[in-house]
Every structure is written in C-alpha cells, then in structure tokens.
Amino acid sequence: MQKIINPSINQWQSLCERPALPQLDVQELVQQIFTEIKRNGDEAVKKYTGFFDDALIENVKVSAEAIEAAAQQIPQDLKQAIQLAKSNIEQFHASQQEQKKVIETTPGVECWRESRPIDRVGIYIPGGSAPLFSTVLMLGIPAKIAGCKEIVLCSPPDKNGNINPAILYTAQLVGITAVYAIGGIQAIGALAIGTESITKVDKIFGPGNQYVTAAKQAALNYGVAIDLPAGPSEVLVITDATCNPDFVAADLLSQAEHGADSQVILLSDSEGVTDAVIKALQQQTEALPRKETVLKCLQNSKAIVLATINDCVNFSNLYAPEHLIIASDSAESFVNLITTAGSVFLGNYSCESAGDYASGTNHTLPTNGYAKSYSGVSLDSFVKKITFQKISAAGLQNIGPAIELMAAAEQLQAHKNAVTIRLKSLNNV
Amino acid sequence: MQKIINPSINQWQSLCERPALPQLDVQELVQQIFTEIKRNGDEAVKKYTGFFDDALIENVKVSAEAIEAAAQQIPQDLKQAIQLAKSNIEQFHASQQEQKKVIETTPGVECWRESRPIDRVGIYIPGGSAPLFSTVLMLGIPAKIAGCKEIVLCSPPDKNGNINPAILYTAQLVGITAVYAIGGIQAIGALAIGTESITKVDKIFGPGNQYVTAAKQAALNYGVAIDLPAGPSEVLVITDATCNPDFVAADLLSQAEHGADSQVILLSDSEGVTDAVIKALQQQTEALPRKETVLKCLQNSKAIVLATINDCVNFSNLYAPEHLIIASDSAESFVNLITTAGSVFLGNYSCESAGDYASGTNHTLPTNGYAKSYSGVSLDSFVKKITFQKISAAGLQNIGPAIELMAAAEQLQAHKNAVTIRLKSLNNV
Known part of the structure; x- marks a missing residue:
C-alpha cells in the first residue's frame, strides 16, 4: 500500500484516477454470437454453452424438480441467514415505493406520477467458484416488490450442466419465474434477443466478467436497458483517532479479496492511525485464502493522510467511491458533507459486508467514478414512473x-x- | 393514414413496429472531432463551429451582456407565458423531492437514502429555425431544483455567432450558469471532455439530430451519463364515441409536424369515429405551414379499430408510446390498465401541447419503445440517491x-x- 502524506490539492485529481483497465476487444465475438442466436435460437445458445462452459445441456431451462432438489441441499442455518437478509432487503426496498401525489399546478391542471413495473427483467449471476446468491437477493427482491411479471435468471452451468444449489434455493425463495443454466455472452444474447425457451427481456441486471460486460453493452442496441456501467469494485475508508485499525484493515481486505483490480483507498487525518491500519493489514492478510489476490490489489492501493476529516470527505467526493466507510465515532456529523458515493457506512460497526449481504441496502452500486452521475440499484431500477395529466x-x-x-x-x-x-x-x- | 380494422392479436406485434431508421455512420467523424477537442480544446471547438455552422466565434461562452440584451428582445406577453410555464414545471418537479425515511430493518440496523445533486450537467438545445426554449425550461428547472452546481447550456450559433434570444432569455430565467454558442458533435465533445472555457460535465441532456445522438453515445465512453436513448417523437391517441374528432386530429397533427419520421397512431373502438378523425385530419392539414412534413408523416401512420377501449389500452401498452392521449370522457377509468407509456393525457382537454409546454410535466420522454424500461426526465434524473447505513x-x-x-x-x-x-x-x- 502506497502511503502519501498531505498531498497538495492539485494532486487530488490524479490520486483519484483509477488504473486503466485492460480493454478486451470482444465486440466481434459478441456480434457473431448474437447473430447466431437471432438465427438459431436455443440451438446457438446450447452450442456456445458447450464451447465456453464445456457443458452439454438438453434444456436451457432448469426444471422445477432440480430447483426443489437444490433447496434440500442447503443447510438449515444458511437458509435462515438468507431469510433474515431477505427480510431486511425487503423492508428497505419496500420503503422506496412512491406515493401518488396529485399536484394542481394551475386550477384545473392536475399532474402526477404513477409507477409501473418493467414487465420482463433478466438477472445475470456469474458462475465460477463463489456462488453469488446474495446478488439473487439484491436483484430478485426489488423486482418482485416492483411487480415485474417475468423475472428470469441466467447463470452458467458447471461441467455437469448444474447451477450451484444456493443460487437455485435463493431464486426460488425470492420468486424468480424461470432459471436458465446458461452464462456469458450467450446468456446476455438470449435475454436481449429471446429464443424458443428464453424470454426476451426489457432490462438486464447483474455483474459479470468482460465478456458479459461487452454483451450487456451490445444488448443496448436491441432496445434493452441495463442496470449500470461496469467496473471493478472499490471501497474508500475514512478514519480518525476513534476508529479501530483492526476493523478498518478487515474492511479494506474484504474489498481487496474481490480481485486484483479492486480499488482500496484509506484516508485519515492521522499518520499514526494510517500506520496502525497498514500494520493490521499485513497481519490479517497472512491468514486469508485469497492472499495472492489481496496482495496484488494492495499494490495498487493508496493510504493518504490529509489535514482534517473534512478534507478526507472532500477528497472522497472527488473520488466518488462505490462504498464509503466513515470509521469514526462522529461519522454522522459528516453526512451532509458527502456529495458523491454509491453507499455509505457510518461508524465503527457498519462494515461493508453488512451492506453486501444483510443490512437491507442494495449492493449493486455505481463504481469506477460513476457515482458522480448514477445511483445504485433500487426499487426505481425496476419501474417506470409514468407522468399523467388531467386538464x-x-x-x-x-x-x-x-x-x-x-x-x-x-x-x-x-x-x-x-x-x-x-x-x-x-x-x- | 393507413386504416386497419380489427387486426388479430397475432398482428399486434408487427403493427407496433417502428419503421427502421436510416443509420448514419458518423462514428468515425465523432471520434476524430473528440480526439481533436482532447488535444486542442477550444481551438478545435471553434474550428468545427466554423466548419459546420459557418460561424466564426471568438469566445465560445456567451457574454452576460449578450444574454441581457436578448432578454430585451422578448415581447412581454411571451415572457409572461414562459413564466407561467416555469411556475407549473417548478411545482410539479419540486413535488418529486424525496423525503428521508430511516428504516430500522433489524434493531440497531438503520438504512436510508439521501439525494444529492449531480454536480455538473450539460443541456443541449438544437438550433435551426425553431428555437426550442421550452426544452430549456424542461431541463434547466429540475437541474436547479436538484441543486446542480453547474448547469451549462450549448446551442449552435447562427451565421453571425448568435443564439436565438428566446433561448438566452429562458436560460437566464431558469438560472443556467453558462451558455456556450456551440452545437453538434463539437458541443457534445466539449461537454464530455472539457476545454479551457467549457466545463466537463457529469451528465448530458437534450435532444438533437443524428450527429448529436452519435456524439452522446460516444460521450458514454468518457464516463459521462446521458438522459435517454434517442428516437423520433410519437403519439398514440385512443378515442371513443365521446371524443371530439377535430381535437383528436389537431393532436395527431401536432405530433406529425415534428418531422417525417414522427410516429402517429390512432386507436378507436369505433370505425365511425376513426373516419371522422381522418376526415378532420385532411381538412386541418391544408392550413398548416409544415404541410409537406405532416403529409409524409401521415403516410407512415396507422388508424386501427379494435373491439373495445380495453383492447386499445392493451395495444398501447405493447406499443409503449412516448405520449398517450385518451380522448374520452371516461379516460380516468382506464388509468389502472395503462402499464407502459412516457406521459399520459387524460380526457378531451388534455392535449399533448399542454404537456409539451406548460402543464408542469416534463416533455423529455422515452420514445421508440423505450417506455418499456425507461422513465421520462424528472427530478430523479438530476440527482444520485445515496444509500446510508448506521449499524x-x-x-x-x-x-x-x-x-x-x-x-x-x-x-x-x-x-x-x-x-x-x-x-x-x-x-x-
């Protein structure tokens, strides 16, 4: 972790710059697969599933029996944990429902808005070693509250054609209407274009690798909306003398384990605190299973000491972090200064993990500086607000x-x- | 206008299809101009202003004196009309402010959202014969209510380097912070990249021709957000025996005069009403200054008779119109059936023109079927909603x-x- 003491304000902008991401030119591949899906439907989707996921699937749609069977495999305590998270996420997103307010702007001129669900939404859940069932909660729950008629989920199959049971269990729990065992470009293409078995959707949500990201961009040309521009995950933590350096180190590491391109920024008004956090980081890193990833991420990371916590918040506003933690007993006194962030965690017990899983807020957030102009996913992301007027x-x-x-x-x-x-x-x- | 009587439901989807738009391949031109702006700043912007607008401008920024002088040229009655519209638009958009609601999802876990303005927004107002000062109201007012710090406006200059005085007057009235006499690709490039005199913005709003549209798409690659995907304007009018065919014809024509590619759809449960509207269309068209444009538009337009008004609403939901007028005394009884539209006008006195100018609703709306997944511009478009949690x-x-x-x-x-x-x-x- 690079330590920078009292940089001048002219340096802030360059300190806020994210490393350039390697651009993978997969546009042509995306076009080829989309064109084949348009022509051959399911057949093309299955062909590329064989090619990329090494899985031969007969039906792209996961059967009700398979979903039922998956639920049996989930330990009871994990089920209860998922249900607690579901309840909190439901409460918070239900509170985002808008009440109809009729405004008579001039006598005889009434204007108002009403929300309507987006009819068909697609949720993409990446495969790989970690089954991101928490993202099924974060996207499926607001879709259900909004009243979307079709909420379909795609996730790549393993070599035996199966999806991780925790994903299937969560999908069933939140009321996903169909699950397809397909991933990558071919999944996004199927959602954007539609096939014999797969619903063409109006909007596509969810994270993914560069192939998925490129495919989501291409989906825009098919009249389909997407949730957010993609980018590596990031956290910025502001600390003062009242923080617990061990907690702060743990929060930085929880971001760093996402990948070598994750962004981790530590700000403080105290060099002593900064050094204590860096020391705790080194100690805690040793015990992590993803140590190598974490070390790579920390190489790109910065610890910056500024004169005051106000300066730290101002720097953070310029950086526009996806996650902002204010690790201070007086965190709340800085809320009004915060102008730009995806989600904010106040105080020493509000760890990012809480928002990632179970506090109730959404974890699908603008990253890579997009917090300057985008909000995270919320109930709003699943509805259209139609204006009405009666004159x-x-x-x-x-x-x-x-x-x-x-x-x-x-x-x-x-x-x-x-x-x-x-x-x-x-x-x- | 093509008349279609009782099409079977299988035909609905194809009846809803918009004509394919001519694709102008201007990507390369956009890239070239953006690259030059990045390298040469104002100089490049001025060069292309000379090239495309045939105007030699010394300063891209319009002076306070020029804006002041413009206001003097606006007749008093037009000023009062603009101020009435402003008041209504302000009232409706101010009503969209969200109250902070703290939700304790679990004891000790508090979650809420707070809105923050997008710092810097750019508003594009096309040039040409008609000065679209109403769009200055529709974009400038919510930006101001949101609290955006910089609200800059670009509009192409005439050959003498001037912007239409009605645009300048309205810009001053709503509190635009800077006006630049530049248009087209070079204006969008300047907003997306920034120059010596022009603020790089976080989000770009406003209509434009194919060059502007392509440039807005390219701006996305510079981390800038945009308001909505572009497309030709459209209206769908549902009529029953209680409508006034002359009013309906006038509404269809107010859409048709926008351009030959505008979409105009008439639905009714009565062939008699349909014929009466078509007859009124022919009569009213004769007197219009934009008669030729209107006639071209009407060639692509459809009048469809369906069994019931419920069917008409269902068809409309499938079509997803930008503007939906229900020309019926019982319009309000169909509100709950409406699932997809940009803005809805209820009853025989709610003409689209009212929403275009002065009722209070926004006229920047999703078109070309995007009403399936996008909302029109509102106060939400100018803010980020940040989630907070305190545990x-x-x-x-x-x-x-x-x-x-x-x-x-x-x-x-x-x-x-x-x-x-x-x-x-x-x-x-």
Whole structure:
C-alpha cells in the first residue's frame, strides 16, 4: 500500500484516477454470437454453452424438480441467514415505493406520477467458484416488490450442466419465474434477443466478467436497458483517532479479496492511525485464502493522510467511491458533507459486508467514478414512473393562451392549433 | 393514414413496429472531432463551429451582456407565458423531492437514502429555425431544483455567432450558469471532455439530430451519463364515441409536424369515429405551414379499430408510446390498465401541447419503445440517491452471524472476517 502524506490539492485529481483497465476487444465475438442466436435460437445458445462452459445441456431451462432438489441441499442455518437478509432487503426496498401525489399546478391542471413495473427483467449471476446468491437477493427482491411479471435468471452451468444449489434455493425463495443454466455472452444474447425457451427481456441486471460486460453493452442496441456501467469494485475508508485499525484493515481486505483490480483507498487525518491500519493489514492478510489476490490489489492501493476529516470527505467526493466507510465515532456529523458515493457506512460497526449481504441496502452500486452521475440499484431500477395529466376545460382556459404563445414562438403551428381549436369550441358554447 | 380494422392479436406485434431508421455512420467523424477537442480544446471547438455552422466565434461562452440584451428582445406577453410555464414545471418537479425515511430493518440496523445533486450537467438545445426554449425550461428547472452546481447550456450559433434570444432569455430565467454558442458533435465533445472555457460535465441532456445522438453515445465512453436513448417523437391517441374528432386530429397533427419520421397512431373502438378523425385530419392539414412534413408523416401512420377501449389500452401498452392521449370522457377509468407509456393525457382537454409546454410535466420522454424500461426526465434524473447505513454494536450482533454464514458460503473469507473481528471484540468487552 502506497502511503502519501498531505498531498497538495492539485494532486487530488490524479490520486483519484483509477488504473486503466485492460480493454478486451470482444465486440466481434459478441456480434457473431448474437447473430447466431437471432438465427438459431436455443440451438446457438446450447452450442456456445458447450464451447465456453464445456457443458452439454438438453434444456436451457432448469426444471422445477432440480430447483426443489437444490433447496434440500442447503443447510438449515444458511437458509435462515438468507431469510433474515431477505427480510431486511425487503423492508428497505419496500420503503422506496412512491406515493401518488396529485399536484394542481394551475386550477384545473392536475399532474402526477404513477409507477409501473418493467414487465420482463433478466438477472445475470456469474458462475465460477463463489456462488453469488446474495446478488439473487439484491436483484430478485426489488423486482418482485416492483411487480415485474417475468423475472428470469441466467447463470452458467458447471461441467455437469448444474447451477450451484444456493443460487437455485435463493431464486426460488425470492420468486424468480424461470432459471436458465446458461452464462456469458450467450446468456446476455438470449435475454436481449429471446429464443424458443428464453424470454426476451426489457432490462438486464447483474455483474459479470468482460465478456458479459461487452454483451450487456451490445444488448443496448436491441432496445434493452441495463442496470449500470461496469467496473471493478472499490471501497474508500475514512478514519480518525476513534476508529479501530483492526476493523478498518478487515474492511479494506474484504474489498481487496474481490480481485486484483479492486480499488482500496484509506484516508485519515492521522499518520499514526494510517500506520496502525497498514500494520493490521499485513497481519490479517497472512491468514486469508485469497492472499495472492489481496496482495496484488494492495499494490495498487493508496493510504493518504490529509489535514482534517473534512478534507478526507472532500477528497472522497472527488473520488466518488462505490462504498464509503466513515470509521469514526462522529461519522454522522459528516453526512451532509458527502456529495458523491454509491453507499455509505457510518461508524465503527457498519462494515461493508453488512451492506453486501444483510443490512437491507442494495449492493449493486455505481463504481469506477460513476457515482458522480448514477445511483445504485433500487426499487426505481425496476419501474417506470409514468407522468399523467388531467386538464379540465377551465384548466385549458387558464394555461392555453400561454401554450399558444410559446408554440407560435417555436414555430410549431400545429401545437398551437391543438389548443386554439379547443379554446374556440369553449368560447362557442 | 393507413386504416386497419380489427387486426388479430397475432398482428399486434408487427403493427407496433417502428419503421427502421436510416443509420448514419458518423462514428468515425465523432471520434476524430473528440480526439481533436482532447488535444486542442477550444481551438478545435471553434474550428468545427466554423466548419459546420459557418460561424466564426471568438469566445465560445456567451457574454452576460449578450444574454441581457436578448432578454430585451422578448415581447412581454411571451415572457409572461414562459413564466407561467416555469411556475407549473417548478411545482410539479419540486413535488418529486424525496423525503428521508430511516428504516430500522433489524434493531440497531438503520438504512436510508439521501439525494444529492449531480454536480455538473450539460443541456443541449438544437438550433435551426425553431428555437426550442421550452426544452430549456424542461431541463434547466429540475437541474436547479436538484441543486446542480453547474448547469451549462450549448446551442449552435447562427451565421453571425448568435443564439436565438428566446433561448438566452429562458436560460437566464431558469438560472443556467453558462451558455456556450456551440452545437453538434463539437458541443457534445466539449461537454464530455472539457476545454479551457467549457466545463466537463457529469451528465448530458437534450435532444438533437443524428450527429448529436452519435456524439452522446460516444460521450458514454468518457464516463459521462446521458438522459435517454434517442428516437423520433410519437403519439398514440385512443378515442371513443365521446371524443371530439377535430381535437383528436389537431393532436395527431401536432405530433406529425415534428418531422417525417414522427410516429402517429390512432386507436378507436369505433370505425365511425376513426373516419371522422381522418376526415378532420385532411381538412386541418391544408392550413398548416409544415404541410409537406405532416403529409409524409401521415403516410407512415396507422388508424386501427379494435373491439373495445380495453383492447386499445392493451395495444398501447405493447406499443409503449412516448405520449398517450385518451380522448374520452371516461379516460380516468382506464388509468389502472395503462402499464407502459412516457406521459399520459387524460380526457378531451388534455392535449399533448399542454404537456409539451406548460402543464408542469416534463416533455423529455422515452420514445421508440423505450417506455418499456425507461422513465421520462424528472427530478430523479438530476440527482444520485445515496444509500446510508448506521449499524450499532447491538445491530451487528443481530445480523452479524447471518453475514458470516452467507460470506462463508460465497467463499469470501475476508468479508466474513470483517464481521467476525467486530463480534469477537464485542464478546471480549
């Protein structure tokens, strides 16, 4: 971990820069697979599943029996843990439902918004060694609360054609309507285009490797929306003398274990605290199964000492972290200063892991600086907010003359006419 | 206008298809201009302004004096009309502010969201014959309510280097912080990259031609967000025996005058009403200054008769119109059936023009079928909603064991450790 003491404010911008990501040029491959899916449907999806996942699958759709059987394999204590997380995530996301508020902007002119679910959503869950069933909770629960009619899930099969049972159990628990044992570009292509067995969806959610990311970008050209731009996960921790350096080190490591390209930033108003955290980092790293990944990540990481905690928050706003932890007893006093972050963890017991799994907030968040302009996934991500207006004859008489003047000034005569013809008919009554 | 009587439900999907848009391949041009802006800043922007707009500008930024002088040129009645529209748009968008709701998902675990403005936003207003000052209202007002620090506006200059005074007046009225007399690819490039005089922004809003659209897409690669995918404007009108065919025809024409590629759909449960509207269309078209454009648009347009108004609403949901007018005295009884639209106009006096200018709703809406997954521009478009969590020691004791189990099952040992180290320290107290 690189230690930087009191950098001048001119250096902040460059300290905030993320390392350039290796660009993998897979556009052509994505186009080829999408084109084949468009032509051959399921057959193409199965072909590429054989090719990339080394799995021969007869049906892309996972059967109800297989899902039922998977649930039997999950230990009771893990089931209870997942259910506790589900309950918290449900409460928080249900609180994001918007109440209808009718605003009479002018007498006789009523405007309001109503939310409607996005009909069909697709959730992508990566495969590999770690089964990310927590992401099934984070995406499936708000989709269900929103009322999405079809909530389909794709996850790559292992060599025997199976999906990890914890993913299947969680999918069933949250009410996923169909699970497909497919992954990678071919899964995103199937969701974007549709096949004989796979629903074409309106929006695709979920994390993935560079192939999945490129495929999600390509899906945009098929009229499908996506959740967020992709990027490596990151945490920024602000510490003062009231933090516990061991806790802080553990939080930094929980981010570092995600991958060598994860971003970990430590800020403090105290060099002593910084050194204590760095020491704890070294000690704790030794015991980790993903030690090598962690060490690579820490090589790119920075510990920066600034004059005050206010400066630390200002630096953080410029960096725009996905996760921001304020490890301080007075964390709450800095909330109003925070302008840019994905999710914020206040105080010494609010660890990022809590938000990753079970506090109730969503863990699908803007990274790579996108917190400057994007929010994390929430109930809003699964609905459209439609505006309505109801204008009475009297209402149109109140605002009509203004509309006529503005439309005429924009040289849109037919826009003006739509008002004029109504006002005339009212004058003739 | 093509008339279709009682199409079978199998035909609905193809009836909903938009005509394919001519793809203009301007990617290379966009890349070239962006690269030059990155290298040469203002100089490159001025060069392309000379090239595309035939205007030699010394300063890209419009002076305070020029803005002041423009305001003097606007007639008093138009100023009052713009101010009435502003007041209504302000009221409706201010009502979209979210109240902070702290949810205690488990004792000791508090979660909430807080909105923060996107710091820097750019608004693009096209040039050409019609000065779209109404779009300045629709984008500038919510940006101001959100609290965006920098709200900059770009609009192409005329040959004398000037921007239409109505645009400048409205920009000043709503509190735009800087106006640049630049347009097209070079304006979007300047906003996405930044130059000596032009702020690099976090998000770009506003309509534009194919060059602007391509440039907005390219801006995404510079970490900048955009408002909505682009597409031609469209209206779908549902009519029954209680509609006024003259009003309906006027509404269809107000859409048709936008351009030959505008989409206009008429639905009814009555062939008689349909014929009456078509007749009124023919009569009203004759008097329009944009008659030729309107006639081209109507060639691509459809009038479809279905069995019931319920069927009409179902068809509309499939079509996903940008604007939906229900021209019926009982319009409100269909609101709950509507699942997909950008903005909805209820009853015989709620013309689309009202929402385009002055009712209070936003006129920047998802088109080309994107209403399936996108909402129109609202206050939400100018803020990030940051999640916060505050977990007490007792709170972590309540949810910590569940987090440990889930993290272990996902093979993320460091995630588990972040909880374990805290729980251990609490047990040792």
